[in-house]
Amino acid sequence: MRRFAIISLVLITALALGLVSTVRAQSDITICFGFQDLETEFWVAGHKAITETLRGQGIEVLEYNANEDPNRQLEQVRECIAQGVDGIIIIPQDGDSAVTIINEAQASDVPIAVFNRPPNDRSRGITVVADNVSATEQAVEFMAQQALVKWAVTGNTVQPLILVGALQDTNAIGRREGFFNVITRYSEKYPGLFAEPIEVATEWDAATALANLEAAITANPNVDFIFTSSDFLFPTIRSVLEPRGKWVPRGDANHVIMGGLDGDATACQLIDQGFVDATGVQDLFLEAELTMDRLLEAIANGETQPNEVLLDPGFALSAANIQFDRSDMWGCVLLDEGFLDQ
Amino acid sequence: MPKRRFNLFQFLLNNSTIVLFITVFVLFGLTSPRLVIEGIGLEFPRFWLPENMLNIIKQAAVFAGIIGVGMTFVLLTAGIDLSVGSNMYLSVVCAGLLMRSSGLEIIPALLVSIVVGTLFGAFNALCIVRLKIIPFMTTLATLVIGRGLGTALTESRQIDFPERMNAFGQTLLLGFIPMPIVVFGLVVLAAWFILTRTPFGRQVYAVGNDIEAAKKAGINTDRTLVLVYIISGFCAGLAGFILASQLGGRVDRSFGETREFDAIAAAVLGGTSLFGGVGNVFGTVIGALLIQMVGTGLQFNLVNLYLQPLVRALIIFLAIFFDSLREANLQKLKRRFIRPVESSGTTVPQPARME
Numbered sequence: 278m279r280r281f282a283i284i285s286l287v288l289i290t291a292l293a294l295g296l297v298s299t300v301r302a303q304s305d306i307t308i309c310f311g312f313q314d315l316e317t318e319f320w321v322a323g324h325k326a327i328t329e330t331l332r333g334q335g336i337e338v339l340e341y342n343a344n345e346d347p348n349r350q351l352e353q354v355r356e357c358i359a360q361g362v363d364g365i366i367i368i369p370q371d372g373d374s375a376v377t378i379i380n381e382a383q384a385s386d387v388p389i390a391v392f393n394r395p396p397n398d399r400s401r402g403i404t405v406v407a408d409n410v411s412a413t414e415q416a417v418e419f420m421a422q423q424a425l426v427k428w429a430v431t432g433n434t435v436q437p438l439i440l441v442g443a444l445q446d447t448n449a450i451g452r453r454e455g456f457f458n459v460i461t462r463y464s465e466k467y468p469g470l471f472a473e474p475i476e477v478a479t480e481w482d483a484a485t486a487l488a489n490l491e492a493a494i495t496a497n498p499n500v501d502f503i504f505t506s507s508d509f510l511f512p513t514i515r516s517v518l519e520p521r522g523k524w525v526p527r528g529d530a531n532h533v534i535m536g537g538l539d540g541d542a543t544a545c546q547l548i549d550q551g552f553v554d555a556t557g558v559q560d561l562f563l564e565a566e567l568t569m570d571r572l573l574e575a576i577a578n579g580e581t582q583p584n585e586v587l588l589d590p591g592f593a594l595s596a597a598n599i600q601f602d603r604s605d606m607w608g609c610v611l612l613d614e615g616f617l618d619q
Numbered sequence: 620m621p622k623r624r625f626n627l628f629q630f631l632l633n634n635s636t637i638v639l640f641i642t643v644f645v646l647f648g649l650t651s652p653r654l655v656i657e658g659i660g661l662e663f664p665r666f667w668l669p670e671n672m673l674n675i676i677k678q679a680a681v682f683a684g685i686i687g688v689g690m691t692f693v694l695l696t697a698g699i700d701l702s703v704g705s706n707m708y709l710s711v712v713c714a715g716l717l718m719r720s721s722g723l724e725i726i727p728a729l730l731v732s733i734v735v736g737t738l739f740g741a742f743n744a745l746c747i748v749r750l751k752i753i754p755f756m757t758t759l760a761t762l763v764i765g766r767g768l769g770t771a772l773t774e775s776r777q778i779d780f781p782e783r784m785n786a787f788g789q790t791l792l793l794g795f796i797p798m799p800i801v802v803f804g805l806v807v808l809a810a811w812f813i814l815t816r817t818p819f820g821r822q823v824y825a826v827g828n829d830i831e832a833a834k835k836a837g838i839n840t841d842r843t844l845v846l847v848y849i850i851s852g853f854c855a856g857l858a859g860f861i862l863a864s865q866l867g868g869r870v871d872r873s874f875g876e877t878r879e880f881d882a883i884a885a886a887v888l889g890g891t892s893l894f895g896g897v898g899n900v901f902g903t904v905i906g907a908l909l910i911q912m913v914g915t916g917l918q919f920n921l922v923n924l925y926l927q928p929l930v931r932a933l934i935i936f937l938a939i940f941f942d943s944l945r946e947a948n949l950q951k952l953k954r955r956f957i958r959p960v961e962s963s964g965t966t967v968p969q970p971a972r973m974e
Contacts, residue, residue, distance in 0.1 A: 315775040316872040344770060345872070441924060478924045482873055483866045488678045488911070492918035495671045496652050509777070512785075512867030520789055 412591030413455025526551030647916030689854030697895025705765030707859030740852015788864030827895025
């Protein structure tokens, strides 16, 4: 009788535990979110959009900050897999490390999505990425139209300059391509409008950008058209242009036609103030939504190795449309929430 | 005594860094865009314009110069400080957070940055002198700790300094000398004075030459080591604040990253030995200027972005290579003159010395 009672107790306990774990598996989803850093406004806003939305849906989010170390990020993803997470979202450090991390997750049958910074091989994993070429083209197109007006008035050739990002970053390469596509198109259509563009290396580092931009402007003081591959460099550009009397708003004869890409709060403020003419906006809210929806769909359908590329075409916010499209730009939303005052 | 003939090769080798410096200066000048002087039709290389020279000195000061001076002290004692970049970041983060939260003015904020940097250096010194952890490992650990602390304080977000920081960065002395150059000049002069005109300076060289011999000579080697790491920390705190003011008052997590390598390269290019006991601050100034001039020259000549790091590394490699060639040659010459040399060039046999 005693033996029967013990066996019954063990069976009931096991059944209860099994039921609990089944219920937990059906109702609780755990997502591992590994990001390379939060050093720019874009990443801060992306992080906030993803974590708050997921938690709002009752999903547990395990956050890992790799502090710009791809090896650490790989270890963090392995840790997530060992913990049995249902899905992984990463913002990788670069395109190469993303490929390794995706392979690691898929080998363990954990669905994985990559947010905004695409892997060099996009055939595996869910990749949500802005179309950098398209977004850049839209911003530079607006800048080129401003250059055309200036050229028509003054007759002087416009000297373009691009601040290029890290050359191992596919986003940087796409932005460079978009810039040159527009400059080449306008140069062919309007010979004499643009001089040969000057390329300035930044390696996504403000100090490197400062040194090289200062050298470029000293060598070519006639630069009057600057495109930065990321909006976070606007304060650096300012520190170079201001002492030379070139940091002036639209309408001033010394105004440098200026644009960037990202659509951050600083860019929004500078468009408002007239210093910046246009910025290519990555639709951060759309990208975050696409990432989460597709990953959750894969988890619900039991897909362990979903492979898909989802593109955000982006748009250009310029001096001409800021009053209409302001609310669509994540940077303006942050600016209006007082982000730059925090 | 045999008459020594002027040996051009030897002369060039002995002054390899200066020779390379002048070569780079001339070459980039000749190939850079020209400024046409209206009226007389004369062309002048923009690379040689005073404006560009001031830019190069200013950038050399903030990127490698000031921390390079601190690094020279450390290298002279046969030590190394890999944490200066992280120290710059942490120091400026503390100053920036205080400026934002309590409205701290520029000079008190600068002092905060210097104090944090100095304390950081003192912590390195404590680990090296008291805990007997080798400098390489200590500063490698504090490199990670410093950046980690800064990241934790900022939650890895960028810090935007108040507008007055930008104005401070643009300050000109006498209407044309950028503020970082003045600070750099003062730091170099102070370092030169300390190293050449004070007992502490001589102790730094003595510790680097042979620490055991220095101890036997009665030098407090622990005190000397503590002070050099404190000086390095001081320079990092100062350089961090000045650099932040140059960047438009925005500091992100990558601030100061890999600056330690520029500082070490500047000191070594300037003739400071990694094994201690040899070097001076003026050499470091030349090294920092050379590194910066190469970067600026490549931009002036619109060298392909993919090739720029290669060319920069090649020039620095050449400088180090010539320096090692010079060292090897000097060693060879020292060996040759152990015994007197006859005019024919053969050595004179010496009687054996009785001990």
